Amino acid sequence: MTLTTFAPLPVVEEYREIVEDRGYPTVREWKRRTGRAAVGSFPVYSPVEITHAAGMLPVGLFGAGNQIEMAHADSRFQSFICSIVKSTLELAFVDKLAPFDALLFHSICDPARNLASVMARNFPERRAIYVHLPQNMASSGAAEYYAYELRRVAAELGAVSGRVPSDEDVLESIVAFNAMRSRLRDLYALRAERPANLSTAELYTLARMATFTDPLESEPLLADSLRSATTRDARPKDRIRVVVVGSFCEQPPLELIAGIEESGCYILDDDFLLGWRLFRTDVPVDGDPYLALARAYLDGSLHASTKHDLRVPRAAGLVASARANRADAVIFLGAKFCEPGLFDYALYRRALEQEGIPHLFLEFEEKMWMYDRIRTEVETFVESMLFV
Numbered sequence: 001m002t003l004t005t006f007a008p009l010p011v012v013e014e015y016r017e018i019v020e021d022r023g024y025p026t027v028r029e030w031k032r033r034t035g036r037a038a039v040g041s042f043p044v045y046s047p048v049e050i051t052h053a054a055g056m057l058p059v060g061l062f063g064a065g066n067q068i069e070m071a072h073a074d075s076r077f078q079s080f081i082c083s084i085v086k087s088t089l090e091l092a093f094v095d096k097l098a099p100f101d102a103l104l105f106h107s108i109c110d111p112a113r114n115l116a117s118v119m120a121r122n123f124p125e126r127r128a129i130y131v132h133l134p135q136n137m138a139s140s141g142a143a144e145y146y147a148y149e150l151r152r153v154a155a156e157l158g159a160v161s162g163r164v165p166s167d168e169d170v171l172e173s174i175v176a177f178n179a180m181r182s183r184l185r186d187l188y189a190l191r192a193e194r195p196a197n198l199s200t201a202e203l204y205t206l207a208r209m210a211t212f213t214d215p216l217e218s219e220p221l222l223a224d225s226l227r228s229a230t231t232r233d234a235r236p237k238d239r240i241r242v243v244v245v246g247s248f249c250e251q252p253p254l255e256l257i258a259g260i261e262e263s264g265c266y267i268l269d270d271d272f273l274l275g276w277r278l279f280r281t282d283v284p285v286d287g288d289p290y291l292a293l294a295r296a297y298l299d300g301s302l303h304a305s306t307k308h309d310l311r312v313p314r315a316a317g318l319v320a321s322a323r324a325n326r327a328d329a330v331i332f333l334g335a336k337f338c339e340p341g342l343f344d345y346a347l348y349r350r351a352l353e354q355e356g357i358p359h360l361f362l363e364f365e366e367k368m369w370m371y372d373r374i375r376t377e378v379e380t381f382v383e384s385m386l387f388v
């Protein structure tokens with residue numbers, strides 16, 4: 001797989017294989033080195049600051065990709081359920097989740113809700129903690145409710161690590177994640193401004209690295225990569241400019257992302273790994289840290305199909321991103337059977353048609369043969385845009 005046409009970024013080289021390794025080698029190494037526990041966090045958004053403040057490593061759980069065969073999970077779920085739910089359960093059945101001392105799930109959709117219960121029933125020895133996210137973002141009681149819920153989650157996490165975090169602990173972790181997210185925002189801004197300098201396959205690798213690395217360790221790696229990518233002498237290629245949306249939970253494999261770029265696209269914006277970079281600005285570090293996290297989630301976070309915020313229509317947000325990035329087109333890249341994504345696609349499609357922005361609809365699942373077909377569809381779409 002070719003990620004760039006010039007000198008690779010050392011961090012990307014180091015982590016390119018690791019991001020798809022469901023043996024979680026770096027998590028195992030971190031646990032050996034620190035003697036501390038790790039918590040697997042199902043997407044989309046997880047209160048990672050609180051896991052960290054409780055002395056543990058928060059790690060993104062993104063299913064199995066195409067790394068394992070389904071042998072047990074199919075019998076626990078219906079056939080019309082997205083891949084990530086089934087393959088995350090399969091990882092548990094084949095003992096790939098052994099590095100995790102607890103798992104966090106959230107109220108993002110019915111399959112994710114059911115996964116939390118099925119996981120708890122089948123693996124009672126590993127604590128499954130369920131976070132009830134606020135559903136009415138505009139309610140006057142939402143911030144207070146969610147802060148209270150986060151304190152409950154902190155107590156549960158503290159029972160796993162043996163240390164319920166103090167407010168000071170949470171503030172320190174907020175500072176660490178603010179710094180890491182700030183570097184990610186810088187990298188996203190560089191890619192949007194100069195996409196030839198930083199490919200999305202590279203950016204994805206860096207962002208994915210941050211989902212299984214202590215922010216105190218990932219932030220300097222992201223900063224180094226930012227410096228190196230900024231100083232590259234890159235010549236733009238003859239590609240169309242696109243915004244990709246729809247992969248906010250189940251993740252397309254790195255190979256598929258690279259394939260879309262190699263098929264003739266510069267990706268200017270995306271919703272990959274959304275939960276790990278959800279906040280638009282730093283979370284304030286004065287006052288009650290739980291209330292600060294709650295307010296950041298309610299009022300300061302990026303669009304997500306699993307976050308029902310009637311104050312900010314997501315279709316309008318997508319159009320605004322396409323306009324701001326001077327995109328030629330939008331690619332909807334959604335996980336098969338993902339209802340929140342497909343519901344939003346209906347709204348996106350209408351808004352994009354009204355605005356005269358071309359779009360391509362693609363669906364993926366964790367099966368290797370899908371990727372060649374998708375690549376062909378992207379090539380055809382790009383040709384139709386370049387040679388009209």
Ligand code: SF4
Pocket residue numbers: 082083084085108109110111112249250306335337338339340341
């Ligand atoms: S991919 Fe979609 S349906 Fe599946 S768990 Fe994620 S949000 Fe829910």
